[in-house]
Amino acid sequence: MTLLYTILALVVLGVFLAVVLFVVARRFHVVEDPRIDQTESLLPGANCGACGFPGCRAMAEALVKEDDISSLFCPVGGADTMKSVAEFLGKAAAEREPEVAVVRCAGSCALRPDGTAVRARLSTYDGARSCAIEASTYSGDTGCSFGCLGQGDCVVVCDFDAIHINPASGLPEVVEANCTSCGKCVKACPKAIIELRRRGPKGRRVFVSCVSRDKGAVTRKACAVGCIGCGKCVKVCEFEAISLENNLAYIDPVKCRLCRKCVSECPQNTIIEVGFPAKKI
Amino acid sequence: MKTFPRGGIHPPSNKLSSGEAILPLSLPASVVVPLSQHIGAPAVAEVAKGDRVVVGQLIGKAGGFVSASVHSPVSGTVTAVEPLANGSGIKTPSVVIAVEGDEWLPSIDRSPELVPECRLEGPEILSLIADAGIVGMGGATFPTQVKLSPPPGKKAEILIINGVECEPYLTSDHRVMLEHPSQVLVGVGLIARALGVEKIFIGIENNKPDAIELLRKVASEMVRVLPSIEIVPLKVRYPQGGEKQLITAITGRYVPSMGLPIDIGCVVQNVGTALAVYEAVQKRKPLIERVVTVTGKGLGQPSNFLARIGTPVSALIEAAGGLPSDAQKVIGGGPMMGRAMSNLDAPVTKGTSGILVLGASEAARCAETACIKCGKCVTVCPMALEPYLLSRLVQKQRWDEAEAGAIFDCIECGSCAFTCPARVPLLDWIRLGKTEVNKIIRSRLSC
Numbered sequence: 001m002t003l004l005y006t007i008l009a010l011v012v013l014g015v016f017l018a019v020v021l022f023v024v025a026r027r028f029h030v031v032e033d034p035r036i037d038q039t040e041s042l043l044p045g046a047n048c049g050a051c052g053f054p055g056c057r058a059m060a061e062a063l064v065k066e067d068d069i070s071s072l073f074c075p076v077g078g079a080d081t082m083k084s085v086a087e088f089l090g091k092a093a094a095e096r097e098p099e100v101a102v103v104r105c106a107g108s109c110a111l112r113p114d115g116t117a118v119r120a121r122l123s124t125y126d127g128a129r130s131c132a133i134e135a136s137t138y139s140g141d142t143g144c145s146f147g148c149l150g151q152g153d154c155v156v157v158c159d160f161d162a163i164h165i166n167p168a169s170g171l172p173e174v175v176e177a178n179c180t181s182c183g184k185c186v187k188a189c190p191k192a193i194i195e196l197r198r199r200g201p202k203g204r205r206v207f208v209s210c211v212s213r214d215k216g217a218v219t220r221k222a223c224a225v226g227c228i229g230c231g232k233c234v235k236v237c238e239f240e241a242i243s244l245e246n247n248l249a250y251i252d253p254v255k256c257r258l259c260r261k262c263v264s265e266c267p268q269n270t271i272i273e274v275g276f277p278a279k280k281i
Numbered sequence: 282m283k284t285f286p287r288g289g290i291h292p293p294s295n296k297l298s299s300g301e302a303i304l305p306l307s308l309p310a311s312v313v314v315p316l317s318q319h320i321g322a323p324a325v326a327e328v329a330k331g332d333r334v335v336v337g338q339l340i341g342k343a344g345g346f347v348s349a350s351v352h353s354p355v356s357g358t359v360t361a362v363e364p365l366a367n368g369s370g371i372k373t374p375s376v377v378i379a380v381e382g383d384e385w386l387p388s389i390d391r392s393p394e395l396v397p398e399c400r401l402e403g404p405e406i407l408s409l410i411a412d413a414g415i416v417g418m419g420g421a422t423f424p425t426q427v428k429l430s431p432p433p434g435k436k437a438e439i440l441i442i443n444g445v446e447c448e449p450y451l452t453s454d455h456r457v458m459l460e461h462p463s464q465v466l467v468g469v470g471l472i473a474r475a476l477g478v479e480k481i482f483i484g485i486e487n488n489k490p491d492a493i494e495l496l497r498k499v500a501s502e503m504v505r506v507l508p509s510i511e512i513v514p515l516k517v518r519y520p521q522g523g524e525k526q527l528i529t530a531i532t533g534r535y536v537p538s539m540g541l542p543i544d545i546g547c548v549v550q551n552v553g554t555a556l557a558v559y560e561a562v563q564k565r566k567p568l569i570e571r572v573v574t575v576t577g578k579g580l581g582q583p584s585n586f587l588a589r590i591g592t593p594v595s596a597l598i599e600a601a602g603g604l605p606s607d608a609q610k611v612i613g614g615g616p617m618m619g620r621a622m623s624n625l626d627a628p629v630t631k632g633t634s635g636i637l638v639l640g641a642s643e644a645a646r647c648a649e650t651a652c653i654k655c656g657k658c659v660t661v662c663p664m665a666l667e668p669y670l671l672s673r674l675v676q677k678q679r680w681d682e683a684e685a686g687a688i689f690d691c692i693e694c695g696s697c698a699f700t701c702p703a704r705v706p707l708l709d710w711i712r713l714g715k716t717e718v719n720k721i722i723r724s725r726l727s728c
Contacts, residue, residue, distance in 0.1 A: 122623065123623040126646045127706055128706035130710075130713070132713055133706075133709045136712070136713060136716060137369065137620070137709075138369035138370050138620075138621075138623050139370030139371050139623065145371070
């Protein structure tokens with residue numbers, strides 16, 4: 001009998017609670033646009049926050065809610081994702097040039113395999129392995145107070161395995177295939193060395209690989225490949241794409257026509273070309 | 282014997298130079314005087330390249346309420362006013378003066394006689410302190426006149442003078458107490474008058490019995506010209522010289538979280554500051570020199586120097602026997618709270634209490650291993666924080682949780698990192714977290 005009562009009591013309790021749950025679920029049902037779920041499934045699901053929202057779900061909600069979604073963009077998914085989202089929602093999507101993270105420091109300071117170093121170490125940092133801590137402690141272990149510290153804060157924050165420290169040079173290198181231009185490394189770098197730049201036609205681009213705002217003489221002493229602000233590139237550029245501010249040249253990616261005259265003009269070899277076929281000798 | 286109630290450590294004291302009398306250091310060929318040697322707004326340069334200056338002349342005017350004036354420590358010609366690298370290699374606006382002779386402002390009384398009496402009222406004393414550019418000489422370099430002007434509605438009841446010097450190796454405060462006891466006590470009396478307080482304590486750790494005895498003797502001799510001052514011997518324990526720890530050790534009161542000592546009616550000043558106040562008020566001498574301990578086991582002659590502000594650190598090390606061949610690290614300040622220096626041409630500033638040279642074996646950092654959750658850092662934290670947790674939260678960038686964990690109460694004493702058996706650089710992370718959380722709090726307040 002005891003067994004029977006037990007089973008009976010549980011069955012009654014179960015039925016009662018089921019009714020309660022049913023009523024509650026009906027009464028307090030939240031009507032949600034089903035398109036939010038579907039839009040979310042179209043997004044990459046990286047939850048990286050690059051779009052400015054806390055995650056893909058919040059981005060999906062905004063995409064469904066806003067009439068004009070031209071200001072919203074998912075850098076990870078890129079134009080393809082935005083196109084499919086726009087088609088699904090019947091709205092006009094934003095178009096943006098695909099971008100990639102670019103490391104603007106070429107001053108390797110760990111000794112290279114051939115025994116040379118572009119920047120000489122003047123002191124040894126032995127604190128916590130963090131660029132943010134090193135940057136807040138002092139100007140850095142070389143004569144250049146703007147250059148890469150090489151502790152790898154950018155590597156730690158990357159969700160896509162797209163940036164690594166090259167042990168030979170001690171500098172971070174971007175794996176372009178993996179980079180989604182989410183911009184996390186840009187925020188993590190305390191020296192503001194990493195920049196998001198257009199990938200460029202056929203992945204070709206030209207940029208100044210230095211952020212030193214020191215005077216030319218100071219930079220030249222500290223680093224063999226630092227921008228000394230001589231202005232030769234500005235003069236040689238036919239498209240007015242290069243500006244010089246605080247002893248530092250900057251190439252505007254929109255104006256640059258990839259003629260590469262500045263690359264051969266630069267006395268410090270600071271201007272770097274990426275993605276061009278090897279020159280015929 | 283009194284001490285603070287929780288946490289703390291016992292690092293080896295290594296006071297190598299406590300028996301060395303203060304030696305005036307010869308003038309360098311040129312000095313670099315940073316315009317920001319204090320917490321707060323940098324001073325504004327009052328001189329330009331080519332100007333002649335004499336000792337004690339104003340060269341940088343206080344740039345705001347929380348700021349301090351800067352005076353020329355030498356006589357000579359200004360050769361440059363430009364940003365120059367400090368001990369951390371970071372460029373700060375500085376005045377460079379080429380030394381010519383040693384000509385002082387005529388208003389400064391250079392006689393060694395003690396001037397015990399003072400007829401000035403509180404506000405006059407305060408303005409003399411501000412004019413002399415005095416800052417906290419213990420190392421925090423907070424402008425003294427600001428600390429001595431309680432905000433409206435708050436009243437100071439107790440003045441505590443910090444003669445603890447709990448940092449290992451450093452002996453500058455100890456020597457100041459031994460060699461200028463009457464000047465320090467007169468300075469204490471002046472600070473007390475400026476604040477209008479009756480209760481005065483001087484806290485000294487009992488590893489300096491000579492200083493305790495001497496100050497007691499001098500205080501009883503000068504009882505007619507000075508208010509009553511109680512010398513409190515304290516049990517040796519780091520970080521007793523921390524403002525909050527010292528207040529609790531002596532009065533039993535606790536400074537509230539995010540609060541200031543004035544919230545519980547206390548004001549703490551260093552003995553070096555008391556000496557500087559005496560010189561500023563009674564001798565009209567601005568803060569142009571300070572006592573610096575130059576020490577280290579490998580150094581030929583660990584010493585206490587009276588160095589002009591702006592003297593390069595390398596000159597001090599040279600005078601103490603030169604950099605030993607195995608020198609690995611030079612620290613500005615003491616071994617616990619000081620900062621490793623990357624630039625030895627950097628000048629002595631108002632806050633430089635010591636220069637410590639460490640050899641290879643002392644400077645070596647052991648490799649970091651995983652935290653074993655032993656809780657030693659929690660036991661030694663004098664502020665009752667959880668350093669292992671806070672450092673982890675900072676690494677994970679969970680700022681709100683770090684704030685809830687009272688990361689802001691951290692006094693950066695370094696006891697946690699000192700005691701950690703896994704050699705985790707706990708304080709490095711917590712300090713980074715404090716900067717980030719500070720930014721968040723500020724942005725919250727501004728909107």
